[in-house]
Amino acid sequence: xxxxxxxxxxxxxxxxxxxxxxxxxxxxxxxxxxxxxxxxxxxxxxxxxxxxxxxxxxxxxxxxxxxxxxxxxxxxxxxxxxxxxxxxxxxxxxxxxxxxxxxxxxxxxxxxxxxxxxxxxxxxxxxxxxxxxxxxxxxxxxxxxxxxxxxxxxxxxxxxxxxxxxxxxxxxxxxxxxxxxxxxxxxxxxxxxxxxxxxxxxxxxxxxxxxxxxxxxxxxxxxxxxxxxxxxxxxxxxxxxxxxxxxxxxxxxxxxxxxxxxxxxxxxxxxxxxxxxxxxxxxxxxxxxxxxxxxxxxxxxxxxxxxxxxxxxxxxxxxxxxxxxxxxxxxxxxxxxxxxxxxxxxxxxxxxxxxxxxxxxxxxxxxxxxxxxxxxxxxxxxxxxx
Numbered sequence: 001x002x003x004x005x006x007x008x009x010x011x012x013x014x015x016x017x018x019x020x021x022x023x024x025x026x027x028x029x030x031x032x033x034x035x036x037x038x039x040x041x042x043x044x045x046x047x048x049x050x051x052x053x054x055x056x057x058x059x060x061x062x063x064x065x066x067x068x069x070x071x072x073x074x075x076x077x078x079x080x081x082x083x084x085x086x087x088x089x090x091x092x093x094x095x096x097x098x099x100x101x102x103x104x105x106x107x108x109x110x111x112x113x114x115x116x117x118x119x120x121x122x123x124x125x126x127x128x129x130x131x132x133x134x135x136x137x138x139x140x141x142x143x144x145x146x147x148x149x150x151x152x153x154x155x156x157x158x159x160x161x162x163x164x165x166x167x168x169x170x171x172x173x174x175x176x177x178x179x180x181x182x183x184x185x186x187x188x189x190x191x192x193x194x195x196x197x198x199x200x201x202x203x204x205x206x207x208x209x210x211x212x213x214x215x216x217x218x219x220x221x222x223x224x225x226x227x228x229x230x231x232x233x234x235x236x237x238x239x240x241x242x243x244x245x246x247x248x249x250x251x252x253x254x255x256x257x258x259x260x261x262x263x264x265x266x267x268x269x270x271x272x273x274x275x276x277x278x279x280x281x282x283x284x285x286x287x288x289x290x291x292x293x294x295x296x297x298x299x300x301x302x303x304x305x306x307x308x309x310x311x312x313x314x315x316x317x318x319x320x321x322x323x324x325x326x327x328x329x330x331x332x333x334x335x336x337x338x339x340x341x342x343x344x345x346x347x348x349x350x351x352x353x354x355x356x357x358x359x360x361x362x363x364x365x366x367x368x369x370x371x372x373x374x375x376x377x378x379x380x381x382x383x384x385x386x
Contacts, residue, residue: 006236008097009228010383011107011221012041013345018216018333019185020117026059027071029113029217029335034072037219041231043107048221050078050099050108054088054337058119068111078105085132085372086284087242088112089218089340090379093368094240096222106227113217114336132373134248146210146287148249148374150202153289155255157204164204166307167288168195171208171330173315174285178327180358185214185333209288214333218341220348235348238273238365239382241266249374257297259378260369264298267367271382275299278382279363280350281321282343284371285328294369295323298380322360325350340370344381351385 014036016029030053038045051074053065061067065081078099084091089112096108132148133139156162172192178184190208198207228234243259243266246252268274281300285291295306300321314320326332326346329339347366349355368381 006238007101007225008237009223009225009234010093010237010348011223011228011231011234012037012039012043013220013348014040015183015218015342015345016113016216017183018214018335021115021215022118024115024118024215026056026114026119027068029115029215030068030111031072033113033217033219034109034111037109037221041221041223043221043231045072045074047107048074048109049076050096050105051076052092052096052108052110053081054092054112055081055083056114057336058115078108084377086286086340087370087372087377087379088337089344090368090370090381091242092341093220093222093237093344093381094242094379097237097240100222100224100227103224106224108222109219110222110341111217111219112336112338112341114338115215116336117213117215119215134250137250138248144202145374146205147202149287149289150205151249152255152293152375153204153287156289156293159256160304162292162304162307164196165192166311167209167292168192169307169310170285170288170291170315171195173310173313174324174328174330176316177325177358178331180356181326181332184327184331185212186327186331205287205289211286211329211334211339212331214335216333216335216338218338218345220341220344233352234386235351236384236386237381238384239267239269239271241270241380243378244376247373247376252375256293258293258371258375260294260371260380261297263378263380264369267380267382273365273382277365278321278367279365280325280347280360281323281367282347283323283367283369284340284343285324285330286334288330290371290375291323294371298369317358317360325355325358325360343368343370347383351383
């Protein structure tokens with residue numbers, strides 16, 4: 001293992017409570033998460049010289065980062081909004097790391113959040129998400145995000161003989177993880193039968209194979225190496241990488257291999273580590289099939305093995321690869337771009353040994369992965385404990 005010296009550190013993290021937050025708003029959630037992340041880092045708002053935000057469906061704004069800065073009365077030297085679906089949180093960390101490594105900023109505040117559950121109607125949410133289909137070759141035929149992932153699931157089950165029970169095991173393990181997290185949206189235990197008996201959304205995916213829709217926010221502070229020395233418990237950013245193979249599913253070169261293969265290879269290469277070195281993984285899980293195919297495409301498991309591993313409890317605490325120990329999008333919650341940022345926050349808490357009942361013993365290396373669209377945009381991060 002040949003680890004590089006980091007140029008960027010994560011110095012502060014936070015999440016709000018996640019779930020049905022009556023009376024919440026996008027900006028208020030951003031504000032709440034940002035304040036706690038800065039407090040966690042031991043910094044003041046005046047220390048921030050870079051701000052990155054994502055996007056909101058409940059409160060759309062073409063310049064959300066600028067609107068947030070106005071809301072909290074901060075005037076950074078760098079300010080931008082990033083939009084890459086579920087990969088946004090990880091890409092924000094990558095952008096922030098580039099800003100502090102280049103000397104353009106010392107402390108970059110990355111903020112994500114939305115009130116999609118209470119701030120939008122069901123019809124409004126469906127209409128907003130319909131844009132992912134190709135306007136000529138997909139949308140006219142009534143495609144949807146779940147239907148697109150169902151196509152991936154159908155192909156995977158056909159090629160590798162995976163079972164619906166194996167998919168269900170992923171949902172059950174995630175709910176088990178979420179039950180240990182006081183801020184999680186869903187903490188009530190579920191069984192394999194519960195998942196397999198839940199109503200079909202798009203064959204073969206059932207309701208409990210699908211991520212939640214939640215209110216909530218998350219924030220992360222990324223600091224330059226010298227600036228991180230004065231913070232409370234910095235975590236090393238060791239490796240970063242992106243991978244992109246398509247935007248619309250109709251153009252995907254494969255339904256079992258995706259850009260996570262390239263993004264993870266780049267992140268591992270930069271960090272000087274490999275899959276076998278990782279103690280805890282936080283991998284995007286918009287659907288149970290998302291996690292299954294990415295675990296294998298990245299290289300944590302051989303083809304056809306991840307489902308068996310999930311069924312055997314290998315993704316749980318004490319398993320071969322503890323995965324999404326906060327409960328992931330399937331059970332912790334999914335608040336737009338904050339969904340992917342929740343994974344980053346959990347990785348940091350694991351490396352700091354702050355995960356309480358869900359702590360993975362002696363965690364020193366964490367792998368985080370976000371993907372956006374229909375397995376379209378991918379960003380991988382390797383984090384380490386100093």
